[in-house]
Structure formats: C-alpha cells, structure tokens
Amino acid sequence: MSGVKMTAKVRSQEKLSSDIYSLVLHAPEIAEASKPGQFVSLYSKNGANLLPRPISICEFDTEKGTVRLVYRVVGKGTDEFSKLKEGDKIDVMGPLGNGFTLKDKKAILIGGGIGIPPMVELAKWLDCEKSIVLGFRDETFLLEDLEPSGEVYIASEDGKHGVQGNVLDAIREYEIEGDIIYACGPTPMLRAIKEYAIANNIEAQISMEEKMACGIGACLACVCKSKEVDHHTNVNNKRICKDGPVFDAREVEF
Numbered sequence: 001m002s003g004v005k006m007t008a009k010v011r012s013q014e015k016l017s018s019d020i021y022s023l024v025l026h027a028p029e030i031a032e033a034s035k036p037g038q039f040v041s042l043y044s045k046n047g048a049n050l051l052p053r054p055i056s057i058c059e060f061d062t063e064k065g066t067v068r069l070v071y072r073v074v075g076k077g078t079d080e081f082s083k084l085k086e087g088d089k090i091d092v093m094g095p096l097g098n099g100f101t102l103k104d105k106k107a108i109l110i111g112g113g114i115g116i117p118p119m120v121e122l123a124k125w126l127d128c129e130k131s132i133v134l135g136f137r138d139e140t141f142l143l144e145d146l147e148p149s150g151e152v153y154i155a156s157e158d159g160k161h162g163v164q165g166n167v168l169d170a171i172r173e174y175e176i177e178g179d180i181i182y183a184c185g186p187t188p189m190l191r192a193i194k195e196y197a198i199a200n201n202i203e204a205q206i207s208m209e210e211k212m213a214c215g216i217g218a219c220l221a222c223v224c225k226s227k228e229v230d231h232h233t234n235v236n237n238k239r240i241c242k243d244g245p246v247f248d249a250r251e252v253e254f
Helices: 028-033 076-081 118-125 143-149 167-173 187-199
Strands: 004-015 020-026 039-042 053-061 066-072 089-096 107-112 130-136 151-156 180-185 203-208 223-226 237-239 246-248
Touching: 004 028, 028 053, 028 066, 028 089, 039 066, 053 076, 053 089, 053 118, 066 076, 107 118, 107 167, 107 187, 118 130, 118 143, 118 180, 130 143, 130 167, 143 151, 151 167, 167 187, 180 187, 187 203
Parallel strands: 107 130, 107 180, 130 151, 180 203
Antiparallel strands: 004 020, 004 089, 020 066, 039 053, 039 089, 053 066, 203 246, 223 237
C-alpha cells in the first residue's frame, strides 16, 4: 500500500531505555489509514541523509489523529529523530506496506528487540486468546503497554529478565501453545520461528526487518527470496516494503 507524504507535528518524545525512544506524531491521514504491522518513512532534515528511515508503527489513534513510533537509535538519521521535541515538525510518508492478517485463532505474538513495537497495536486488535512472548538483549521496554492485552512472557540474553535465551526458549519453558504465530524481529529469530512453526504445524505470519530505500517497491533494494515467482520482477523474490513487510512464513526463504 502506498501512503501519503505529509508534514507532521511532534506531540511528544520519550526515552524508554538507553537507546529506545517513543515518538508520537500528529498525522491524522496516516492514523486513519493504518493497520497493525504497517510502517512509515521518516525524512531527515539533513541534506546529507538522502534516504528516509523506515520505522514500524507501534500504535495509532484515529480519534486523536496520532501515530506512535518506537525506534532504536542506530545511526545519524535516528539520532536526529531522537532530538525532536514537542512542537517540532517532520516529513513522514505512510502508512506503507501490508500488515498482519487478523484471524480468530489462539495466537502467539512474538517480538524480538525493535520488532516488539508492532505487537502493541496488533495485540489490541486481536479478539482472541493470546500469549505475548518478548525477547530482549538486556533492558526491557513496552511491557506496560502490552500487559493489558494478554499474558506476557520474557526471554533475555543475560537472563536478568524472564528465561535466559531466546523467544523459543521461553515458549518451551512456559509450554506456550497456539494455532497461529505473529512475529516481528531480526532475521535469525524469524528463521527459527519458521522452522518451529512448520515442525509443529502452526500457521505463522512474520514481519521482516530490512534496510529500505524508496519504501514503495520501486527500487528493489529490499528483497527477500520467495518460493513463488514475483510478477513484478519475474524472479523468485518479494519486495519487503511493498509485498510485505508481513508474509506467510511459508512464502519466504531464508
């Protein structure tokens, strides 16, 4: 889905951990059109940073006309965004991509690192029994936002929070069961989730993280291997920004 480009006003900015920030923008057109799992492109005011930065939508409020973005500072672009304050303006395009397909099945929501934010809105939209499994490196964030929506289970690399290990270690430790998995996170995590889902005959939708350029599917900078031939390129790949970022796990190859 192609979004609209507009200048949004910053409503608030909050630091959630050492490198994680929560940015709320007043962007009514984007909020009204958004679905769980989509993303926006944020534009830097620095002319040296030519490409917009794709950031997943954490929450949106159609009544207030706001979109919440939770992101990690990883470079010059996101460092610039972290200095925004209430009243500032920034160019944004969205909503972009295809989000999650909601199904009335017992669900396991899995978020790893900066793949956790999309789970917040998704958890609110799903009207079913659900378990929420989160994987952290060390510091936790967004727990208070997710706990009202379902039982939350945690895994962390250092073991200071929840199970020591990864999200699948938590699923096994707590014997979590479900009929469908919704997941977002780094590629190694998604690869393991796909294997787990196939082995246990569970449907899985995965949201893939990838560096992007145009964000609308024109430049082919963000492609993943797919089982089927793409009608746009006539090769076995999918454009993550345009065809995704959410895919049926069986569609993509790692």
